[in-house]
Amino acid sequence: MAVPTQQSVGLHAHDADTFYDSDDLSDEQIQTLLQEAETRIREKQTAAENHSAAAIRIPKLKAGELAKPYVTKNGEVAIADQTRLLDNEQRLLSNKPRRVEDPVVVQQKKIAEKKATAGADWFNLPKTELTPEFKRDFQLMKMRAALDPHRHYKKENAKAVPPPFAQVGTIIEGSTEYFSARVHNKDRKRTFVDEVLASENSTGRLKRKYAEIQATKTSGKKAHYKALMAKRQKKKW
Amino acid sequence: MGAKGGQKVILEPHRHKGVFVARGKEDLLVTKNISPGESVYGEKRISVQNSENPKEEINGDGPAPATTTEYRVWNPFRSKLAAAILGGVEDIYMKPGAKVLYLGAASGTSVSHVADIVGPTGVVYAVEFSHRSGRDLINMATRRTNVIPIVEDARHPLRYRMLVGMVDCIFADVAQPDQARIVGLNAHLYLKVGGGVVVSIKANCIDSTAAPEAVFAREVQKMREERIKPKEQLTLEPFERDHAVVCGVYQRSG
Numbered sequence: 001m002a003v004p005t006q007q008s009v010g011l012h013a014h015d016a017d018t019f020y021d022s023d024d025l026s027d028e029q030i031q032t033l034l035q036e037a038e039t040r041i042r043e044k045q046t047a048a049e050n051h052s053a054a055a056i057r058i059p060k061l062k063a064g065e066l067a068k069p070y071v072t073k074n075g076e077v078a079i080a081d082q083t084r085l086l087d088n089e090q091r092l093l094s095n096k097p098r099r100v101e102d103p104v105v106v107q108q109k110k111i112a113e114k115k116a117t118a119g120a121d122w123f124n125l126p127k128t129e130l131t132p133e134f135k136r137d138f139q140l141m142k143m144r145a146a147l148d149p150h151r152h153y154k155k156e157n158a159k160a161v162p163p164p165f166a167q168v169g170t171i172i173e174g175s176t177e178y179f180s181a182r183v184h185n186k187d188r189k190r191t192f193v194d195e196v197l198a199s200e201n202s203t204g205r206l207k208r209k210y211a212e213i214q215a216t217k218t219s220g221k222k223a224h225y226k227a228l229m230a231k232r233q234k235k236k237w
Numbered sequence: 238m239g240a241k242g243g244q245k246v247i248l249e250p251h252r253h254k255g256v257f258v259a260r261g262k263e264d265l266l267v268t269k270n271i272s273p274g275e276s277v278y279g280e281k282r283i284s285v286q287n288s289e290n291p292k293e294e295i296n297g298d299g300p301a302p303a304t305t306t307e308y309r310v311w312n313p314f315r316s317k318l319a320a321a322i323l324g325g326v327e328d329i330y331m332k333p334g335a336k337v338l339y340l341g342a343a344s345g346t347s348v349s350h351v352a353d354i355v356g357p358t359g360v361v362y363a364v365e366f367s368h369r370s371g372r373d374l375i376n377m378a379t380r381r382t383n384v385i386p387i388v389e390d391a392r393h394p395l396r397y398r399m400l401v402g403m404v405d406c407i408f409a410d411v412a413q414p415d416q417a418r419i420v421g422l423n424a425h426l427y428l429k430v431g432g433g434v435v436v437s438i439k440a441n442c443i444d445s446t447a448a449p450e451a452v453f454a455r456e457v458q459k460m461r462e463e464r465i466k467p468k469e470q471l472t473l474e475p476f477e478r479d480h481a482v483v484c485g486v487y488q489r490s491g
């Protein structure tokens with residue numbers, strides 16, 4: 001680009017002076033100029049607006065069938081259509097007595113049930129009913145080693161307490177054992193203790209054993225000593 | 238056995254879940270009959286009269302009526318699992334609600350007790366390849382809906398993949414020399430990680446020339462190789478001769 005000469009620069013400065021010198025324009029002139037500009041801008045704007053309004057078309061509204069209102073008016077009286085307010089199923093339900101489940105109560109019940117049975121791991125075996133019969137049966141069972149000399153048992157803890165969960169049951173013989181392993185109906189007993197007592201009545205074993213034990217246990221005691229002395233004294237005379 | 242029909246017993250929970258003991262003149266191992274009124278192989282049963290159940294008061298109709306519960310006597314001379322329980326096994330890896338894959342089900346006598354243990358919410362997949370025994374097994378399963386009888390060779394576990402899902406425990410009593418491999422094949426497909434394995438080992442079925450102890454040790458080693466971590470081994474004396482039960486836990490690979 002060529003460097004402008006001093007002369008040309010001077011010329012331009014002069015032009016600018018004549019054109020833009022604000023002292024040359026009166027206030028009215030400025031006013032009209034501004035007004036003209038304003039109207040021009042406004043014309044442009046309205047033209048643009050008209051153009052965009054033509055582009056957006058509002059579709060026609062088509063709502064289809066209108067839902068029938070629940071409430072209809074018959075002259076001065078408003079009528080509600082009962083069948084549409086509530087369907088039949090809900091109406092029936094609402095007319096029945098309803099059970100309200102209080103979560104706290106449900107939880108308490110669950111805990112109580114848990115304590116009442118051995119739980120799901122043992123198919124809810126119920127808590128032991130500590131009837132007098134059960135206590136006696138349990139006590140005798142702890143001493144069962146004394147009942148049968150031919151049978152051997154694991155050592156039983158004499159202080160054992162009844163199990164917290166237990167039931168009393170009756171054996172049903174196997175399908176081939178009707179004659180070999182069955183107690184006749186008339187000989188059946190209500191409890192384990194009764195069974196043992198019944199067999200004792202026929203054998204008398206426990207009584208005999210008791211006498212034997214007493215005999216050895218009392219040897220060396222007062223009665224034994226007296227008997228011995230009586231014998232000796234007899235011999236003297 | 239000395240117990241006679243008509244005698245009274247006290248029924249209480251056993252240490253193992255789903256198992257019970259009936260105590261009278263002698264102690265009997267029992268399971269709760271899932272199909273009351275029937276014995277499966279002529280075994281003795283125990284009936285318990287439940288008193289009316291006040292907790293099941295329904296809709297103010299008063300207490301639920303008295304019902305009977307029934308238990309079946311489990312003979313340790315006829316079932317290796319029962320023998321193991323009486324022998325004091327630590328864990329049987331089955332309990333109410335469990336899913337069990339039983340390999341070598343035979344006619345289903347032991348399976349019926351396992352079905353009692355897992356109860357109505359559990360499942361027993363019972364595999365037996367002999368058609369003869371399979372018939373009895375299927376028959377038993379018609380009354381016990383929690384037993385799924387499968388008459389197939391347990392060496393090909395993929396053949397029953399449509400019937401069997403993931404299980405909590407595999408019990409094996411196939412009495413075959415390759416039992417450890419059979420157990421492994423089934424475990425890799427169906428046993429969940431951490432699941433239990435209980436196998437009954439009959440020494441002379443695996444090697445009739447070696448000493449039983451040596452056979453058991455070798456079988457335990459084979460199980461290790463199948464990613465089953467051995468937990469315990471116990472002999473089934475006096476109920477079975479030269480028999481052992483080995484229990485283990487299935488482990489994740491790597």
Ligand SMILES: C[S@@+](CC[C@H](N)C(=O)[O-])C[C@H]1O[C@@H](n2cnc3c(N)ncnc32)[C@H](O)[C@@H]1O
Nearest residue numbers: 316341343347365366367390391392410411412
């Ligand atoms: C010792 S018996 C099982 C007895 C049974 N567990 C019980 O206590 O009543 C072994 C059974 O496994 C079966 N068995 C052997 N190999 C088998 C295999 N590969 N797949 C399935 N069953 C098999 C035999 O047919 C046999 O009935």
